[in-house]
Amino acid sequence: MAFIKLQELTKTFPHAAKSAVKDFDLEIKKGEIITLLGPSGCGKTTTLRMIAGFEKPTSGEIHFGSETIFKQDYSLPPEKRGIGMVFQDYALFPHLTVVKNVMFGLLKWNNKEKKKRAIEVLELVGLAQYANRYPHELSGGQQQRVALARALAPEPKVILMDEPFSNLDANMREKMRYDVKRILKSTNTTAIIVTHDQKDAFAVSDRVVVMKDGVIEQIDTPMEMYRCPKNCFVAQFLGKTNLLTGKMANDLKHVYTHIGKVCLPTKSEQLIDEVTLSVRPEGCRLVENGKYVAEVEDVIYSGEYQEVTVKINTEQGGKQSIFIHVPIEQQVKKGQVVSFDIKPELVSLVEK
Numbered sequence: 001m002a003f004i005k006l007q008e009l010t011k012t013f014p015h016a017a018k019s020a021v022k023d024f025d026l027e028i029k030k031g032e033i034i035t036l037l038g039p040s041g042c043g044k045t046t047t048l049r050m051i052a053g054f055e056k057p058t059s060g061e062i063h064f065g066s067e068t069i070f071k072q073d074y075s076l077p078p079e080k081r082g083i084g085m086v087f088q089d090y091a092l093f094p095h096l097t098v099v100k101n102v103m104f105g106l107l108k109w110n111n112k113e114k115k116k117r118a119i120e121v122l123e124l125v126g127l128a129q130y131a132n133r134y135p136h137e138l139s140g141g142q143q144q145r146v147a148l149a150r151a152l153a154p155e156p157k158v159i160l161m162d163e164p165f166s167n168l169d170a171n172m173r174e175k176m177r178y179d180v181k182r183i184l185k186s187t188n189t190t191a192i193i194v195t196h197d198q199k200d201a202f203a204v205s206d207r208v209v210v211m212k213d214g215v216i217e218q219i220d221t222p223m224e225m226y227r228c229p230k231n232c233f234v235a236q237f238l239g240k241t242n243l244l245t246g247k248m249a250n251d252l253k254h255v256y257t258h259i260g261k262v263c264l265p266t267k268s269e270q271l272i273d274e275v276t277l278s279v280r281p282e283g284c285r286l287v288e289n290g291k292y293v294a295e296v297e298d299v300i301y302s303g304e305y306q307e308v309t310v311k312i313n314t315e316q317g318g319k320q321s322i323f324i325h326v327p328i329e330q331q332v333k334k335g336q337v338v339s340f341d342i343k344p345e346l347v348s349l350v351e352k
């Protein structure tokens, strides 16, 4: 049985032309970290709020194991759902010390037990030495770990986090992704995290749910999702990619595109006439005597690699831009004529 099961969860706000979330289906295992990923307004927060009980679904069902949390005409109140919430702005009580903030959620316990448990979770998040400080005496990352400790203290069935990394600077953000994952995994805590940032999603999750306009586009592990995006939207949302259209060859292993023949990673199961390919920039490699010849149009240095745009003359007499990641040690200049190959493993067939 699924630890958490969301069934055809739908929310249509009054007077809205379209549903904010439509037929959301998901089964989550105990201890799994799931992220809801998608552009602003796609329904991530609404989904999270329905699970928490802050928003009443228009239809659908929510089950925690064998317990029904929500169905038509029945809704378990938020405080009885066993949920730990971490808000984007952390929502710590400014007038309470760190330890008192963490003790706050432990309603049924006596004071001594509350303190013992609070110190225990503060140790887990590496903040026991800050127990008597006030929130304003902590950095953003530390405040977030207090918020996480407070949510974890009552041992909730699931932790819900809405855009937990968006108020942090780049370095702290990277560290917190790692810390949050480590803390959740060490306690085998099930979590649903909302983010619009692909790097957040990939770094912390076991599985990612990509959403668009209230609808699930794809559910997969980060690696599967990146290598085999289902459609153009998912492919483009997960980072830069080159979309090429073409006709499949009879061998089912190649596609004739505007820039020439491109090899697929595996043989297609069926002959599809018109296809779209997603070719990742890191799947293109500048080499001598490569299969595709192009002229360098632009070079941007990103630190980790060079983002190079090249132009290829198409067989139809037009031009096609291709985006390539080039290692920093390789010399490339604007106007230079180069040639490249495409690694089939980083090519995928996508739906329109």
Ligand SMILES: Nc1ncnc2c1ncn2[C@@H]1O[C@H](COP(=O)(O)OP(=O)(O)O)[C@@H](O)[C@H]1O
Pocket: 013, 014, 016, 020, 038, 039, 040, 041, 042, 043, 044, 045, 046, 047
């Ligand atoms: N309380 C509300 N009343 C009316 N519309 C809402 C309300 N909350 C959210 N929406 C709408 O629902 C859609 C999804 O919003 P939201 O879940 O906040 O998206 P996300 O978190 O992915 O940015 C948006 O079109 C938004 O304007």
Ligand SMILES: [Mg+2]
Pocket: 044, 045, 046, 194
């Ligand atoms: Mg949101």
